[in-house]
Amino acid sequence: MGDDDAMQFDSIGFRHQIPNPAWYNPFKKRKGAGIAHVDFSIPEGSIIGLVGTNGAGKTTLLRMISGILPLEEGTVKRNEGVLDSDALRSLVGFMPEQVRWSSQGTIRRTMTEFAHLRGCSVQSALDVLAVVGLKNRMDSTLDSLSQGMRQRLSLGVALLGTPRVLVLDEPFNGMDPVAIDAFKRLLRSLANKGISIIVSSHHLAELDHLVDTIALLHRGQLLAHGTTDSLRVNLGFEQMTEIVLEREIEHILLDGMNVLEHIESEGQHRYVIKSGHHDLLEKLVKNKHTISTWRVVPPTLIELLCAATGMDRETIGMDVEQSSMIPFRTVGGEEE
Numbered sequence: 001m002g003d004d005d006a007m008q009f010d011s012i013g014f015r016h017q018i019p020n021p022a023w024y025n026p027f028k029k030r031k032g033a034g035i036a037h038v039d040f041s042i043p044e045g046s047i048i049g050l051v052g053t054n055g056a057g058k059t060t061l062l063r064m065i066s067g068i069l070p071l072e073e074g075t076v077k078r079n080e081g082v083l084d085s086d087a088l089r090s091l092v093g094f095m096p097e098q099v100r101w102s103s104q105g106t107i108r109r110t111m112t113e114f115a116h117l118r119g120c121s122v123q124s125a126l127d128v129l130a131v132v133g134l135k136n137r138m139d140s141t142l143d144s145l146s147q148g149m150r151q152r153l154s155l156g157v158a159l160l161g162t163p164r165v166l167v168l169d170e171p172f173n174g175m176d177p178v179a180i181d182a183f184k185r186l187l188r189s190l191a192n193k194g195i196s197i198i199v200s201s202h203h204l205a206e207l208d209h210l211v212d213t214i215a216l217l218h219r220g221q222l223l224a225h226g227t228t229d230s231l232r233v234n235l236g237f238e239q240m241t242e243i244v245l246e247r248e249i250e251h252i253l254l255d256g257m258n259v260l261e262h263i264e265s266e267g268q269h270r271y272v273i274k275s276g277h278h279d280l281l282e283k284l285v286k287n288k289h290t291i292s293t294w295r296v297v298p299p300t301l302i303e304l305l306c307a308a309t310g311m312d313r314e315t316i317g318m319d320v321e322q323s324s325m326i327p328f329r330t331v332g333g334e335e336e
Contacts, residue, residue: 004043004044005041005042005043005044006042006043006044006078006164006165006196007041007042007065007076007077007078007083007091007164007165007196008041008042008076008077008078009038009039009040009041009042009065009074009075009076010039010074010075010076010077011037011038011039011073011074011075012035012037012038012039012064012071012073012074012075012076013034013035013036013037013038013071013072013073013074014034014035014060014064014069014070014071014072014073015031015032015033015034015035015072016031016032016033016034016060017029017030017031017032018030018031018032033055033057033060033219033220034057034060034220035057035060035061035064035220035221036220036221037073037074037221038061038074038221038222039222040215040222040225042165042196042198043196043212044194044196045191045192045193045194045195045196046191046196046197046212046213047187047188047191047196047197047198047199047210047211047212048196048197048198048199048211048212048213048214048215048225049199049200049201049204049207049210049211049213049214049215050062050198050199050200050201050215050217051200051201051202051204051207051214051215051216051217051304052200052202052216052217052218052305053202053218053305054202055219056217056218056219056220057217057219057220057221058169058200058217059097059169059200060220061217062094062167062169062198062200063094065088065092065165065167065198066088066089066092066094066167067085067086067087067088067089067092068089068094070085071085076088078091078164090161090163091163091164091165092163092164092165092166092167093158093159093160093161093163093165093166093167094158094167094169095154095155095157095158095166095167095168095169095171096154096169097169097170097173098170098173098174099150099153099154099157101142101145101150101153101154102142102143103141103142103143104141104142104143105141105142106138106139106140106141106142107129107134107137107138107139107140107142107145107153108126108138108139110142110153110157111125111126111128111129111138111156111157111160112125112126114157114160115160118160118161119161120160120161120162124160125160126138128156128159128160129156131156131159131190132152132153132155132156132159132186133152133182133186134149134152134153134156137149146179147174147175147176147179148175148176148178148179148182148183151171151172151174151175151179151183152183152186154171155168155171155183155186159190163195164195164196165195165196165197165198166187166190166195166196166197166198167197167198168187168197168198168199168200169200170200170201170202171183171199172201172206180206184209184210187199187210188210199211204298204299204304212227213225213226213227214226214227214228214231214304216231216304216305216308218305218308218309223308223309224304224308228298228299231304232299235304235307235308236307237299237303237304237307238274238275238276239274239275239296239297240260240272240273240274240275240296240297240299240303241272241273241274241275241277241294241295241296241297242270242271242272242293242294242295242296242297243270243271243272243273243284243291243293243294244268244269244270244271244291244292244293244294245268245269245271245284245289245290245291245292246267246268246269246289246290246292247269247289248264248269249269249271249284249289250287253280253283253284253287257273257274257277257280258273258274259271259272259273260272260273260274268292270293272297275296281294
């Protein structure tokens with residue numbers, strides 16, 4: 001563990017118990033999906049994006065990090081000391097995926113109640129409202145808040161007790177683009193103050209220009225963790241080119257090209273192809289195509305998952321079977 005790491009997680013694991021009734025024991029259970037042997041560290045003041053498809057185990061892992069779910073395997077360390085669940089809960093602020101803030105109670109009252117539960121002063125709780133941009137709305141009722149304000153209130157509650165690590169489960173759900181941008185700037189300002197942040201999301205686009213590193217989770221396993229550039233290199237990911245033009249590309253030009261996507265919309269044709277066709281632009285111009293877009297595009301979540309798992313786009317889908325715990329290779333290591 002480095003001196004600048006807020007926490008280090010070594011081979012942590014947890015499996016959910018699911019019903020498996022038998023005639024002699026109708027309440028019998030067996031181990032189902034969960035997290036398997038995850039190793040990673042959280043640097044001080046960094047923002048980590050945790051990405052994966054539905055059912056990948058993101059929420060389970062975040063709850064383990066927050067001390068809500070117990071560690072059945074592995075350890076958590078800080079400054080070489082081992083942390084138990086109570087210590088994790090005191091050091092980590094958790095923002096759930098969705099909190100239904102709905103009542104005639106005010107923000108002031110809500111923060112006061114959570115301050116008593118968290119064991120901090122009421123004044124410190126109200127001071128947090130200035131950090132999340134709700135100081136001037138503290139006497140507003142919960143029913144009157146927009147979705148962006150509700151998310152800010154959830155973040156404010158997570159910040160009570162001055163946590164060293166913030167864990168945010170799908171914090172951008174239901175927010176409009178303007179609110180998302182403001183929320184991102186708020187998270188970066190918190191990271192600049194030394195707070196480590198883990199943000200889960202289904203979509204890489206939401207994490208663009210926000211996170212320092214990406215952790216790729218699939219079927220309860222952490223397949224890769226690093227910067228976007230390092231993931232592209234380590235996963236052997238080939239760059240893609242997006243082309244938008246006024247009509248369909250001739251079949252003779254498409255021969256030998258790896259077309260990943262072709263969408264026709266509003267009189268335009270959008271292609272995504274694997275890069276490397278250096279003479280394609282010249283050929284399109286020669287065939288009198290009008291090109292409105294030509295750009296290298298970053299990998300999507302699906303492309304990264306395909307590269308990490310070896311599965312194709314059709315197989316991997318966006319819904320992962322909950323009972324699946326099939327080991328995949330990790331970047332730089334062997335299959336377990």
